[in-house]
Every structure is written in C-alpha cells, then in structure tokens.
Amino acid sequence: MKPLIQSAIAILIVGFMMLGIVWKLEQGSASGTTDSITVYNWGDYIDPDVLKQFEQETGIKVIYETFDSNEGMMGKIEQGGTNYDITAPSEYMIEMMMEKDLLLPLDHSLLPNLKNIDPYFLDLPFDPANRYSIPYFWGSLGIAFNPTLLEGQTFESWDNLWDPSLKQRVILVDSAREVVGMGLNSLHYSLNSTDPDEIQEAMDKLALLTPNVKAVIGDEVTQLMVNEEAAVALTWSGQAADMMNSNENIDYIVPEEGSNLWFDNFVIPRTAKNIEGAHAFLNFLLRPDIAAQNTDYVGYTTPNEAALELMDPEVVEDERYYPDEEMREHLEVYRNLGLKNLGIYNEYFLEFKMGLQ
C-alpha cells in the first residue's frame, strides 16, 4: 500500500518538476535575450571561430543548436516552446514557413552588408525582395562519380545514368523531389512540373533506370563514395564537395539538361526573442572577410560576391563549385508545390522504390 502511494506521488512530483523546469527555462532565456542569440542551423554548417569572433566583437553570446532536416526544423518551430532567433531553411521550406506565418520580416536598414551579395541571388521567386531571408550558401544537384572505378563512362547528360554498363552501380538520394525532378529534367521538363502527363512520362522513364540502381539512401552516400564502395551517385554539390575533400578521385558534374539550384537561407523565425541581435549576427556573416573565412571552412558555394575576391582563386574558378552564368541558366529553383502535389511526388517515388530489385 505504502509503495503505491509513494509511486503515485513520485510520478506527480516528477511531472510537476518537469513543468517547473520548462517554465524556468523559458523564463531564463526570455530574460537573457539582450545579450544572447540562439542560432538553429544545419550540423557542421558554420566555422566555430566565426561564432567566437562574433561574440568577442559584439558581446552577444551565441547559443548554437543544429538540425538535420528542413521538416524536422519546421516542426520544432511550429510546435513552439523554442526561442530560436535564427534558422536556416532551404528555399522551398521558406515558402512553406511563410504560408504558416512562422517568419518575421527582415529590417534591411540593419543589414547594410547585404550589398555584398551577388544580385543574381537576390530577389528570387521564393522570397521576392528578400523580405524574409538572405542567402547563406547555394549549390546544384548533379552526379558525383569516381572515374577510377569506371570504364571511361562520362557524364554530360542525365541520360548517361541509364547506360547499361552502369548496372547496379548508381546510388540515388532518398528524396522524392530530387529523383522525380531528375526524371523530369532528363526529358527537358521543369522540375517543378505538376502536369500529370509529364510526371507520368518521367516515372515511366525512371522505371527503366531501376536495373542500374544500387541503392536509395541518405547521407550515408558520402561515406560509400569516399570508400569507393560506389562509383556513381546522384547528390548535391555540397555533399559532393565533402566527398571530393576526402577522396581526390571523385569528380562532380551538373548535366547539360539542367538541374536543381538550391539555397540555404537565414531567416528570423517567429520564435525570435532578440531580433536586433539576430540582425547583427546576419550582418556580421555578410561581411566579406567573415563570409570568405566561413566558406573556406564549410566548403560550399557562397553567394557573397565581395568575399570571392578574398578567397583562393583556384576554388573560385572551379566551375563545379562556381558555375558560370550560362550554366546557371539551366538551373531551376524548387518551388513549393503545395502539400497535395508533394503527396503525389512522394506516392510516385514510393512506387519507384517498390519497383527496385
């Protein structure tokens, strides 16, 4: 009898203590807003020295947390109970977050360094006039391949992936937009197509790719390519850069039919408590010297034009990372197709995966 009462009381006490801790945490962080900001970013996506430098220069303490998927990040912000001042969604997620009213508009007067960004990357369709976001890094979707494991196959076109000599050798990324988009691109259709006939045609073509597919996986692909376990992979330029850093044999190209142009952007979510500090942080990151240092660490492609002059010319002239304007013409940004179309893409993708043997 006694243990039972005790355990009932214990459960209640633990429950109330947790409530208390949550309340205390929210209180504590709310009161400490003036001298700290909370940044919610992708893992390993900023130079830690940059954060330290920012703290030294401004006296604002940076609390840094990471996420590993756009959807997970949005879920956490939507549920509330967090106080992130800055986060870094991809372009389609910005549209979704705008729809759900999760973003605060930026005050451009507090961001004078925005002038350093290449105008090509400003005022993009997903966020006209950059009301909510500034671009952080950008890149493409393409084919990473390891010539030492191949027999002289080259990759200029998406169609090269269908080559019978690549049986069981191609790794695809486990994401519907990318795989279906590749099918659409290979037929010279827009990767934002919502035309059922076009999507069906792309899926029919992708069904013919299945003998060549070795696996459909996520971030593990980097390790498989580096270990020369796989020869060809559909991947993002940033991930390809990681692969090439660890294994010099690997090369990366963007097929001529065109491909996806992606952006990771900084935004200030509704949960922000220190809006002024968040702007100071964004403006700091836009400074050419800081952007150059950060890009050097992360290894992705920066939209900061002024920073390019301070960087290693060999990197800046590398067309795999910094494609020229003609190449960029073929690249297309994902639009938010709405949940319904996203559902259709995913349904097709599920069927595609079920067809794999």
Next chain:
Amino acid sequence: MNKSNFRPWYMIPYMIWIAFFVIAPIVLIFYYSFFDITGAFTWTNYVDFFKSTYLILTINSFWYAFLITFFTLLIAYPTAYFITKTKHKQLWLLLVIVPSWINLLLKTYAFIGIMGLHGPINAFITALGFDQQQILFTDFSFVFVAVYIFIPFMILPIFNALDQLNPSYLDAAKDLGASGWTTFRKVIWPLTLNGVKSGVQVVFIPALSLFMITRLIAGNKVITLGTAIEQQFLVTQNWGMGSTIAVFLIIFMFIIMRLTATKEIGGKKHDKVK
C-alpha cells in the same frame, strides 16, 4: 494479497500511466487517420489503403517479417536447446544476450562496413578465388541483419521454456521406446510451444514495421509499411495517411497476438512443469 485489503485507488498510478501512454496515443492515431492533408474530415485514407501500392507493401512487409521470424526461429531453437545442455548455461545465455546491449544503429552501421565491397566478407570471397559479390543492398543482407538483431529476443523465451522442461518426461519417453525425433515432436516441442509463441511475437511484430534497416542495409530495395509511415509523417506531412497505415498495423498486430496467444488451461500445465 487478501481481498478485503484491496483498495481500488492503488491502481491510480497505473491508470494514469496507461491513460497517457497507452490509450491516448492509440486514440490520437485513430483520430488523425480520419483527416486528409488539408485537415478536412474524410474516409478516403481508408479507401486509399486498399489501392495496390499499400496492399503490395502490406504483403511485402508480411513476407519479409515471415522470413525473418522463420530464420530467427530456425537458428534460435537449436541454440537455446544446446545452451540448456551446457554446464554454465547462464554464462552462455549471457554471451548470447550481450550483443543486444549494443545500440541498434551502431550494429547496423557496422554491417555496412562488414558487407561492403571492401569489407571482410568480400575479402574472404575473393581470397577463395571468386569474384567480388554485391552483398550490401540486397534482400539477403536485409534478412541476415534483421535475423542477427532479433536472435537474442527469440532465444530468451525458448530458453526459459526448455529450461523449465522436466527432464523426467524425456526419460519417460525414452523408457517407453520413443526415438529422439518422436520425443522432440511429441514431448519437447509441445511443452515449449508457449516459449516459441512468445518468441514469434517479439520478433514478427517489430519486423513488420522495420524501416531503418530497410534503408541502411537494403538501400530501400526492401520497402515495408514502416518506410511508408516514415515518409508520410516526415516528408509528405500527410499525418492522416500515416496514421491510417499505423491503424492497420495495429490491427495486424492484434490478429497476430490472438493467433500466437499462449493457452493457459487453469494454470495446470505450469504447475506440473515447474
């Protein structure tokens, strides 16, 4: 405990627990399964489930769960049997259980290395003079890794059942002229069937909705209902459809529980075996 001492409010902590962590989640899943992607009430999720895609997925899931359970049982039963025959059976049992203390994800990643083209298995195959084999990302690797992971969970209940088996039954069977096979078929197997059923439950049910291994080891070439649920919740954000699949999984699991329910005839059997 004497009946007159019983106070219903002893149950309160357990009731709270069950209400919050058992009943509430199931009710929520049922609730969400009636909404479409825009948040409107609908029955279509249940209609959609009977479209070919999800039916094939269901059959796929059952087929792989069956294969996994079958091979796990095939390995676990003799292992459990031989452990009961060893001198230090608790030590041997511990050694079998120890791998299940290691994090599942860690073990799965280890298999990526072991089964890879440059891994030890392929090194062995090439040393024997054969060509490199693609082992990773096949149905074989999937079933193999899943069986490896589930074996301890199958061995435990079977071991307990075998361990409680009264050896005088075996002597009696022998004295009455039964062969080794007949003894197993007529005496050992029926008396340990409850252990086997519990083992099948703890293996088959989780195997139905495995999803992480399908991606890491099978490279999504094996797709189960677990994969579909993950995709509906995380990518498509169609919680309604995800919940509907989960509802069907709950129904399937309930059926399996009923089929493998251990029959207790007034506790008579147990008294005798003990």
